[in-house]
Amino acid sequence: MTGKQQPRLEAAGITKMFGGIRALNDISLEVLPKQIVGIIGPNGAGKTTTFNVITGAYRPSTGEVRLDGKAVTAEPSHLIARAGISRTFQNIRLFGDMTVWEHLLVAQPHSDFTLRRLLPTRWADPQAFRRAEEILEFLKLADVKDRIARSLPYGIQRRVEIARAISARPKLLLLDEPVAGMNHDEADDIRRLILTLRDSGLSILLIDHDMAFVMNLCDYLYVLDFGVMIAQGRPDQIRSNPVVLDAYLGHAT
């Protein structure tokens, strides 16, 4: 890499204690602009905990989270979201009885105290309306626009969740196991989608168990095990790293 680029996201020295348990131990990672970064590791390694610290759900015991160089550590979640970090969840969390269209509309950014929010969106904020329509097209959700999101097939629900996340106009998108439970074709769809999102300027940080998926997609990987960062590097470096193989295949001794 030429020179030092300002990272989009920086997590520096994050430790998270739950009682006496050290769930995360001095974790540092960064995501550069337009980079796709993966966090991998066995169950319970602390991957989702890392996401929860970044999005403000947990306050880290020590350490700092910075977005574009600005500290956002343990800010209220909605302010972190507005600063430019959106996420999806491992167990899909859509809004109960909302249609796909309503999911896209509700996540559009808006200022806090304006009359706009009190009037029908269609007239009050045609810009938000148009942006939501673009995202609907972009994620190929136009056909199911007026369906209740939770009644849709699993694979489409994932797309709705991603659509909602990008409706908030993030700079950084966190994806928690985006292809969990998907068949090969669905997973490949999501892979192409993630690449397109990156090309449109987003930085992406994702968690997944599917090694093949992660290796094919990510520019850079971090490997967590029992709350400790045991390795990091490009996919080809990780693939041949004995420490990683050991963590994944079980300890020999």
Add this chain to the structure above:
Amino acid sequence: MMSTYYAGLLADVGILLLGALSVYIILATGQLSLGNAGFMGIGAYLTSYLTVTMGVPLTLALVIAAAASGAIGVIIGFPALRLRGIYLAMATLGFGEMVRSFFLNFDAMGGAGGFHGMRHVSLGYIWTWAAAILLLVAILEHSQIWLELRAVRDDETAAALVGLDTTTIKVGAFGFAAAVAAIAGGLFAHHHVYIEPGNFSFERSIDFVLAVILGGSTVGAGALVGALLLVMLPEHLRFLADWRFAVFGGLLIAMLLVRRQGILDRSLFRFFEFRRSA
């Protein structure tokens, strides 16, 4: 010419509609309040004080009472943030009873003896308010803010993570609902021209909740249907004499078993919207 009997019933419907809307607004954020009769009582007493003692015109008095009650609603909304479900229901119930016993001991306005001297308002005046607020809610239901309310109800964590300020939304809903309930109280006082603390008891709060659940808890218009049913149905069951409330209760249970979401719901409205646009 409408009989005074029906005029009285319709006035009750209008007032109950406003009370039910106040519950509906809070329920839209996923919070159940069993204390809205408290806000109604605050509205009733404050409006009456302003018109009788201060000589303020009724409309202005209602607006002032709504603003004051709304401010109290916001204050109540903050501790309510820490409570969910049945615990919140209990806390709001406690608030309602607190307000009632305050007026019971508030001798400056009659205490247990009640307060009177208000001038009677017409049915048209009551319904102008009721219709205006129902219309306001119906417009709000198509706005960004209402989507945000629903998002908060469905999944607060996910809502915050797309940038919604869930605290302001929940507290704001409490404030707005308290203002609406206060207007119901002011109109109640000037319809009956006499108020006593017992008018704003727990049963009143339950009536509001019942109207919402019966009429449909996912659309504002449900409050209208619920209020109509709750007032009119027992009247039309009068031929059953003392059994009418038992039969009414039975009908309520049957209705919840068959159609839990209430008589009106959103998919019903969507259905009609589709037909219109088709």
